[in-house]
Amino acid sequence: MLSEGVILEEKEISQAVIGRLPRYFRYLGELKDEGVERISSQDLSELMKVTASQIRQDLNNFGGFGQQGYGYNVEYLYHEIGKILGLDRQHNFIIIGAGNLGRALGNYINFEKRGFIFRGMFDENPALIGSRIRGVKVMPMNEIEHFIRENDIDIAVLAIPKSGAVAVAEKLVRTGIHAIWNFAHVDLNVPEGIQVENVHLSDSLMKLSYNIRKAAPNGE
Amino acid sequence: MLSEGVILEEKEISQAVIGRLPRYFRYLGELKDEGVERISSQDLSELMKVTASQIRQDLNNFGGFGQQGYGYNVEYLYHEIGKILGLDRQHNFIIIGAGNLGRALGNYINFEKRGFIFRGMFDENPALIGSRIRGVKVMPMNEIEHFIRENDIDIAVLAIPKSGAVAVAEKLVRTGIHAIWNFAHVDLNVPEGIQVENVHLSDSLMKLSYNIRKAAPNGE
Incomplete structure (x- = not known):
């Protein structure tokens, strides 16, 4: 950086x-x-x-x-x-999870304009490995650690279901990643010094639901 | 409801x-x-x-x-x-934008468990119209208004780029929608009584970037 x-x-x-x-x-x-x-x-x-x-x-x-x-x-x-906001630095990121959400995030060219460069994508589904999103290859999960170290990756995006997220986050922590952008619907406990930003979509939808109920208490 | x-x-x-x-x-x-x-x-x-x-x-x-x-x-x-949180009510929602993000949101079965039922999907790309996400059909944009009125839709999810979002939101307001879950990177000005919840992904990523810089001011 x-x-x-x-x-x-x-x-x-x-x-x-x-x-x-x-x-x-x-x-x-x-x-x-x-x-x-x-x-x-x-x-x-x-x-x-x-x-x-x-x-x-x-x-x-x-x-x-x-x-x-x-x-x-x-x-x-x-x-x-x-x-x-730290946007005068370049940040290299990887996405873990090559499902629809992971692919959507990989396709956001606006991130690149702000200095966030999409470097790699990982998935455990063999059918997805080798496919490409904007030229970036989907790799198997066991290559994450090596890839992070070799490619100066500072942000990992977690676009996987809740069930696997905690174990993957622990693995990421061991690689020395600086930050996790977490879309899995679970809170990650990481050591101090590692930054986590959560996007909990269900929480956001529930907040919307609260405001709908409040505006129309009897459901008209 | x-x-x-x-x-x-x-x-x-x-x-x-x-x-x-x-x-x-x-x-x-x-x-x-x-x-x-x-x-x-x-x-x-x-x-x-x-x-x-x-x-x-x-x-x-x-x-x-x-x-x-x-x-x-x-x-x-x-x-x-x-x-x-209003989760004892059923909410019917549509997704506007059948790209990766829209499809990711349409595939979240957890929303259904909380009473948010995915009813319809809309896109302006003719190549996508007629395809299905979990059995839900992608329809052309000019059918939105009729569909909302006929199917008791209370939430519209905006999963389209910023450029078209304001015009689509205005159209939604005219149909009498109750709430907009907005993923477009723009603030929507809607009349009072219509609930908007924004998910601005770039803003979240910038917050992460701020925290990375703050933890390592000189970029180590």
């Missing part, structure tokens, strides 16, 4: 703020693509439908990039947030 | 608490399947790796289900949380 810059004097930032940064990054990227050079926190607030005060508070966590009476420089802020 | 019970005297509950309920539901379901009848907040706390005080606070939002010296009745709490 290469880092082009070091963030100085970083405070402890809450996960809630960090969770909102990608959204700022997305909106600023769109503004940049539209040729917008600067934006006030008020205008950004209307666009993103969050309060201007929330925007100022969030961005102040990083020293604040705005200037009174000028607003935010879109391109500068976009790049700074990108750096904070 | 059918509701088997009405939740009485419900307070306004923060989205943070609601976001945690599916996880309680998942752990309680596993305990139930293992034949565990009751559990103390202390034991649940160790299992879930959250503080016992957080568990008590979260569950107190719903009147609290625990009894001093007894703990929680697993089966009762599981069913009560299920009701709160």
Whole structure:
């Protein structure tokens, strides 16, 4: 991994703020693509439908990039947030599980634009081994450890069912992987220093179901 | 939709608490399947790796289900949380987009176990129309509105690229859909009363990238 810059004097930032940064990054990227050079926190607030005060508070966590009476420089802020998010580094990732979800993730070319490079795919189903997703070969599970070490892989994407996920995660930990992006519907207990980000789709669907019930308590 | 019970005297509950309920539901379901009848907040706390005080606070939002010296009745709490999450109702859903992601979502049989029934799939690609995912037919986009009205559909899953998502969401709103589960990487502006739950995969990956950078600031 290469880092082009070091963030100085970083405070402890809450996960809630960090969770909102990608959204700022997305909106600023769109503004940049539209040729917008600067934006006030008020205008950004209307666009993103969050309060201007929330925007100022969030961005102040990083020293604040705005200037009174000028607003935010879109391109500068976009790049700074990108750096904070670690997007100035290249990340090599593998996907474990070559089912529909794994293939969908392997086909997301947008990940590549952000520096996440899809390097390898693994599955235990012999029928899938040797097939290719965007030129990337599906390999047998027993080659994972060797492949991670030889190819400077820092992220493993777990796109397999819950039943096998814990054992695979333990194996990944032994290879020295830095991060797991976990789509299996189970919580992984990994040692400190290994980053896990969960995408629990069922949980998200249940949250939607809660909000449907709440909006129409009697099921009309 | 059918509701088997009405939740009485419900307070306004923060989205943070609601976001945690599916996880309680998942752990309680596993305990139930293992034949565990009751559990103390202390034991649940160790299992879930959250503080016992957080568990008590979260569950107190719903009147609290625990009894001093007894703990929680697993089966009762599981069913009560299920009701709160609206899982005692049946939800019919359609998927828009028959690509890898759409097909992955259509193949999740776990959704069905929770009362989310996969009814129809739509795509604009003529080559996909007529094919089937678990017996469910892929139909052309111009049949969406009629299908929603005729089949009591309450959730539409958007598994299409960002470019078409806003227009499709507007169309869905006109059909009277209750909820959109949005996988397109764009924020949808829908009228009040329509529930949207976003799964922004790129945002989740960026959060992971942030945590990798933070754990190894100089990119070792």
